[in-house]
Amino acid sequence: MHGKTRVASNQSLTVPPALEMRGISKRFPGVVALDRVDFSVRGGEIHSLIGQNGAGKSTLMNILSGVYPPDEGQILIDGKAVTIGHPREALRRGIGTVYQELSLLPNLSVADNIFLGREAGNGFVIDERVIVDRARAVLDLLGETAIDVTARARNLPLAQQQIVEIAKVLSHEPRILILDEPTAPLAAEETRRLFAILHELKTRGLAIIFISHRFQEIVAHCDRGTILRNGRLVLTLPLAGVTEEELAERMIGQQVEGCYRTEDQTRPDSAEVLLEVNGLSVGDRVHDVSFALRRGEIIGVTGLLGAGQNELARALFGIAPKAAGTIRRRGREVRIGSPAEAIDQGICLLTEHRKQEGLFPDLSVKENMTLPSLGVFRRGGVFLDNGRERDAVRRFIDALHIVVRSAGSRVRTLSGGNQQKVILARWLMRDLEVLIFIEPTRGIDVGAKAEIYGDLVRLAGEGKGIIVVSTELPEILGLSDRILVMHGGRLARVVEREAATEEGLLATIQGGHADGV
Ligand SMILES: Nc1ncnc2c1ncn2[C@@H]1O[C@H](COP(=O)(O)OP(=O)(O)OP(=O)(O)O)[C@@H](O)[C@H]1O
Numbered sequence: 167m168h169g170k171t172r173v174a175s176n177q178s179l180t181v182p183p184a185l186e187m188r189g190i191s192k193r194f195p196g197v198v199a200l201d202r203v204d205f206s207v208r209g210g211e212i213h214s215l216i217g218q219n220g221a222g223k224s225t226l227m228n229i230l231s232g233v234y235p236p237d238e239g240q241i242l243i244d245g246k247a248v249t250i251g252h253p254r255e256a257l258r259r260g261i262g263t264v265y266q267e268l269s270l271l272p273n274l275s276v277a278d279n280i281f282l283g284r285e286a287g288n289g290f291v292i293d294e295r296v297i298v299d300r301a302r303a304v305l306d307l308l309g310e311t312a313i314d315v316t317a318r319a320r321n322l323p324l325a326q327q328q329i330v331e332i333a334k335v336l337s338h339e340p341r342i343l344i345l346d347e348p349t350a351p352l353a354a355e356e357t358r359r360l361f362a363i364l365h366e367l368k369t370r371g372l373a374i375i376f377i378s379h380r381f382q383e384i385v386a387h388c389d390r391g392t393i394l395r396n397g398r399l400v401l402t403l404p405l406a407g408v409t410e411e412e413l414a415e416r417m418i419g420q421q422v423e424g425c426y427r428t429e430d431q432t433r434p435d436s437a438e439v440l441l442e443v444n445g446l447s448v449g450d451r452v453h454d455v456s457f458a459l460r461r462g463e464i465i466g467v468t469g470l471l472g473a474g475q476n477e478l479a480r481a482l483f484g485i486a487p488k489a490a491g492t493i494r495r496r497g498r499e500v501r502i503g504s505p506a507e508a509i510d511q512g513i514c515l516l517t518e519h520r521k522q523e524g525l526f527p528d529l530s531v532k533e534n535m536t537l538p539s540l541g542v543f544r545r546g547g548v549f550l551d552n553g554r555e556r557d558a559v560r561r562f563i564d565a566l567h568i569v570v571r572s573a574g575s576r577v578r579t580l581s582g583g584n585q586q587k588v589i590l591a592r593w594l595m596r597d598l599e600v601l602i603f604i605e606p607t608r609g610i611d612v613g614a615k616a617e618i619y620g621d622l623v624r625l626a627g628e629g630k631g632i633i634v635v636s637t638e639l640p641e642i643l644g645l646s647d648r649i650l651v652m653h654g655g656r657l658a659r660v661v662e663r664e665a666a667t668e669e670g671l672l673a674t675i676q677g678g679h680a681d682g683v
Pocket residue numbers: 194195197198199217218219220221222223224225226266569570578579580581582583584609
């Protein structure tokens with residue numbers, strides 16, 4: 167093995183890459199997920215794995231972390247061929263993985279989650295206090311001082327769960343660190359902190375593999391990128407000086423169109439008010455929020471994570487405890503105490519907790535689209551006959567470019583982004599008037615994002631009212647007629663689209679006031 171690393175011409179011993187994957191293939195029934203892919207990562211680099219939804223990124227990483235065996239190919243660590251038969255073996259070999267799907271045990275505390283399986287590592291039972299202190303120390307290192315390590319994991323907001331997941335993997339002190347879409351649930355500030363850590367780990371020589379659909383952070387922070395398309399390697403390239411557009415074009419293989427609303431679309435100034443919210447408060451998370459959503463309008467709601475925007479959306483769908491204030495639908499005051507009541511009022515919500523509240527992984531794509539969320543409104547009888555149902559499912563699979571063998575495939579066999587599209591389709595295909603989406607394009611590749619924005623704009627044009635809650639400012643600026651900025655649970659500012667700038671919004675998001683606008 168060592169002979170191979172000697173370079174004859176200069177006599178020096180070249181260091182083999184920390185990780186090399188050679189000719190990796192993986193087939194699932196009916197799909198070639200990976201076709202002879204070569205991939206290598208050096209110690210001391212952040213290497214981005216790039217590709218559209220379903221390109222094979224997670225599959226390649228699952229092979230590296232011992233979740234699946236490859237059908238063909240070889241894995242070398244520091245130049246030595248290894249087999250990785252099990253995730254525990256990967257961890258033992260220094261490969262730490264933050265999976266695309268969060269894997270915390272919801273009923274255990276944060277501290278217990280971080281140290282799971284190691285409490286009695288060498289025959290000693292470490293007492294709970296030590297675990298709590300150590301968990302605290304790991305999170306402090308990540309700059310996360312606000313997380314209560316004794317809280318149950320399930321009571322944490324999604325972004326904090328993601329951070330705990332990262333802390334857990336880092337506590338194993340891996341040499342090769344895989345992060346599969348770690349920033350998807352994070353907003354700008356958490357993302358900035360994560361990259362500060364990654365840069366620090368990189369200087370310590372870690373090989374870091376980073377997956378994301380946000381090209382901005384890829385070009386800003388990664389050293390090299392490897393692009394996959396339909397399970398095949400396109401190329402590996404250094405990212406210095408590469409623009410987001412170039413990267414998108416290389417990934418998709420053709421030019422990417424702009425995907426936001428164009429200015430000449432008319433705004434529905436005098437349109438009917440579909441939803442009017444007055445003095446809405448939710449516990450101590452949301453205080454006294456009032457606004458009105460008109461027919462044909464898209465309202466964007468943004469703020470720091472935890473500024474109350476998600477709770478506001480949840481309250482409108484009847485899933486926020488202790489909500490107070492009034493909600494009017496088309497002028498009439500209504501009570502929305504449960505999702506069923508919300509849906510009766512023509513209101514739907516795409517929540518941020520897709521796993522608990524959204525998808526049924528063992529049901530088919532078709533069933534996931536046509537069954538209502540939370541099992542509450544079959545009685546609504548949206549689709550009367552099977553034929554229509556089948557056509558609608560087919561149409562959305564095509565329109566959103568969902569990569570799936572058939573409408574009967576189980577949702578758990580879809581890639582992360584394609585699962586997200588299925589749940590989005592569920593709401594887009596229903597005839598409800600008020601559509602509320604929390605982070606609708608999380609984990610969705612740039613090409614498919616354009617399709618989804620197109621759909622939202624079309625639905626608004628057909629007279630629906632849409633609320634998009636998002637921490638991605640380009641998305642908020644590109645889609646919204648009006649932007650609500652939340653800060654500390656309050657509505658800090660309402661900006662009309664024409665008056666909105668990224669800098670102005672950022673100032674309000676961070677400071678809660680309108681300085682510097
Ligand atoms: N367990 C499985 N059973 C069947 N098919 C699978 C399984 N896991 C992945 N696939 C298929 O393999 C292909 C690659 O999926 P993968 O999850 O690797 O994509 P990805 O690049 O990570 O996409 P995303 O950006 O959406 O997360 C997809 O067609 C997917 O449906």
